[in-house]
Amino acid sequence: MLHDFLYHDPGSMADALSFLREHGEESTVFSGGTDLFVAIRAGLTMPQHVVDLKGIDELHSLSWSDAEGLSIGACVTVNDLVESAIVREKFPVLYAAGSELATFQLRNRATVIGNIVTASPCGDMSSPLLVHGGQVVLSSAAGERKMPLGEFITGVKRTLIRSDEIVSRIVVPADWAGAAGGYEKLKRIKGHDLGVVAVAMIKSSAGFRVAISSAAPTPLLLPDFSPTATEEEIRKTAQEMITPIDDVRATAEYRAYMVDVYIRRLMKSLEGNT
Amino acid sequence: MKTVHFTINGETYRREVAEHKTLLHFLREDLGYTGTKEGCGAGECGACTIILNGKAVNSCLVLAAEADGSVIETIEGEASGNTLTEIQQAFDRNHAVQCGFCTAGMVMTVKDLFRRNAHPTRPEVIEGIEGNFCRCTGYEQIIEAVLDAAEHGAAEEISARDAGTTKEVSDA
Numbered sequence: 001m002l003h004d005f006l007y008h009d010p011g012s013m014a015d016a017l018s019f020l021r022e023h024g025e026e027s028t029v030f031s032g033g034t035d036l037f038v039a040i041r042a043g044l045t046m047p048q049h050v051v052d053l054k055g056i057d058e059l060h061s062l063s064w065s066d067a068e069g070l071s072i073g074a075c076v077t078v079n080d081l082v083e084s085a086i087v088r089e090k091f092p093v094l095y096a097a098g099s100e101l102a103t104f105q106l107r108n109r110a111t112v113i114g115n116i117v118t119a120s121p122c123g124d125m126s127s128p129l130l131v132h133g134g135q136v137v138l139s140s141a142a143g144e145r146k147m148p149l150g151e152f153i154t155g156v157k158r159t160l161i162r163s164d165e166i167v168s169r170i171v172v173p174a175d176w177a178g179a180a181g182g183y184e185k186l187k188r189i190k191g192h193d194l195g196v197v198a199v200a201m202i203k204s205s206a207g208f209r210v211a212i213s214s215a216a217p218t219p220l221l222l223p224d225f226s227p228t229a230t231e232e233e234i235r236k237t238a239q240e241m242i243t244p245i246d247d248v249r250a251t252a253e254y255r256a257y258m259v260d261v262y263i264r265r266l267m268k269s270l271e272g273n274t
Numbered sequence: 275m276k277t278v279h280f281t282i283n284g285e286t287y288r289r290e291v292a293e294h295k296t297l298l299h300f301l302r303e304d305l306g307y308t309g310t311k312e313g314c315g316a317g318e319c320g321a322c323t324i325i326l327n328g329k330a331v332n333s334c335l336v337l338a339a340e341a342d343g344s345v346i347e348t349i350e351g352e353a354s355g356n357t358l359t360e361i362q363q364a365f366d367r368n369h370a371v372q373c374g375f376c377t378a379g380m381v382m383t384v385k386d387l388f389r390r391n392a393h394p395t396r397p398e399v400i401e402g403i404e405g406n407f408c409r410c411t412g413y414e415q416i417i418e419a420v421l422d423a424a425e426h427g428a429a430e431e432i433s434a435r436d437a438g439t440t441k442e443v444s445d446a
Contacts, residue, residue, distance in 0.1 A: 103405025
C-alpha cells in the first residue's frame with residue numbers, strides 16, 4: 001500500500017515547471033516509476049505530490065543530429081534506447097548496458113534519465129553515458145542549465161538537481177559516436193540482477209575511455225587514455241581510483257579484482273578496433 | 275480521486291480511483307480481476323505482469339491514475355469460456371503449472387514475447403521470461419511449454435485474435 005499522495009500529469013513543460021516552482025520541495029517527478037514506487041512502498045520517500053512527465057510530448061524525443069549528437073528525453077525508456085537503430089549503430093556500449101538493465105518488463109517503463117537521477121552507484125546507464133561525455137540538461141521555470149554527468153552525480157543517490165528542476169534530456173556528444181565499445185557487468189545470477197561491479201570501455205582513434213560502476217560512491221570516469229596507452233596503465237589507474245566497499249553483494253577485494261579482469265577482457269575484445 | 279477510463283480485455287470502464295492506488299490493486303480490489311497476482315510488489319518477480327498499451331509491464335509499479343486512457347490485457351482475457359489459448363494448453367500439457375501463482379504473469383509475458391517473436395529459440399525463451407520468477411517448476415517445464423506453444427501456432431492464434439477474428443471463427 002502506498003501513502004496518500006496526489007497525482008499530477010501536466011500536459012506541457014511550462015505547466016510542470018510552474019508547478020515545481022510552487023511545490024517542488026514536496027514533489028517527486030517521475031516517468032517510469034520503477035524506482036519511485038518501490039521507494040515509496042518501502043517508506044524511503046513520502047512526497048505529497050508525484051508529477052508524471054509522460055504527458056509532455058517533447059520529453060519522449062530520442063533524436064540524433066551530427067552537430068549536437070544524441071539527445072535522450074526524460075521519458076525515453078530503456079527499451080526505446082536499445083531498440084533505436086542509431087543507438088545500436090553509434091553507441092554500442094549504451095546498447096549493451098541497456099540490454100543488461102533489469103528485466104524486459106522493467107525496461108518497458110524505466111527511463112534512461114530516471115536511472116541517472118536515481119544516482120545509484122550501480123546504475124547501468126551511468127558508466128556508458130560517462131564514457132561518451134553525456135551532458136545533463138536541467139530545466140526550470142528560471143531557465144536551463146547544462147552540466148557534465150560526472151558533475152551532476154555527487155554521491156550515493158545524490159545529485160545537483162534542485163527541487164524546481166527536471167532533467168529534461170541528456171545530450172551525448174557526437175565526437176565519440178561510432179566508437180567501438182563494451183560493457184562488462186558482474187551479477188550474482190545469470191538472470192536479471194543489480195550490478196556487483198561493471199566496467200564500460202570505448203575505443204576510437206582518439207584513444208580509450210573507461211568508466212566503472214559499483215566501485216565508488218558514484219560511477220567513476222577515469223581520465224582519457226591515449227591510443228597508445230597500455231593495458232597496465234589503464235589497470236593501474238583504475239585500481240588507484242576505485243574505492244570499493246564490502247556489502248551484501250560482494251567484498252571490496254572481489255570488486256577490485258573483477259574491475260581488473262573486466263579491463264583486461266574489454267581491452268582484448270577491442271583489439272583491432274580503432 | 276481521479277476519474278479514469280480504460281479498456282480491459284475489450285471492455286470499457288469509467289471509474290473513480292484513489293490517486294495513490296497501483297494499477298494492480300485497482301484491478302484486483304476495485305474491479306475484481308484477481309487473476310493478476312501480487313508477488314513482491316517491487317518489480318522483481320513478474321507475477322503482476324499485464325499488457326498495457328501493447329507492452330508487458332509490472333502492474334505493481336504503475337498507478338491506476340497513470341493508465342488513464344489505456345488498453346489493458348490481463349489473464350482474464352485469455353481463455354474463452356472453457357477453451358484455453360494455445361499458450362495455456364501448452365502450459366497444461368507440459369506441466370508448467372504447479373502452485374500457479376506465477377502463471378498469470380508468465381502467460382501474459384509469453385503472449386507479449388510471441389507478438390514480438392513468433393518462434394523464439396530456447397535462449398530467447400529463457401531471456402524472455404527472465405522477469406518472471408517461478409519458485410516451483412525450476413523453469414524447465416515452462417520453457418518446454420513455450421517452445422511447444424510456438425509449435426502449436428500460439429503466435430498465429432494471437433495475431434488472429436488481434437485482428438479481431440478468433441481462431442475458431444477463422445477455422446469455421
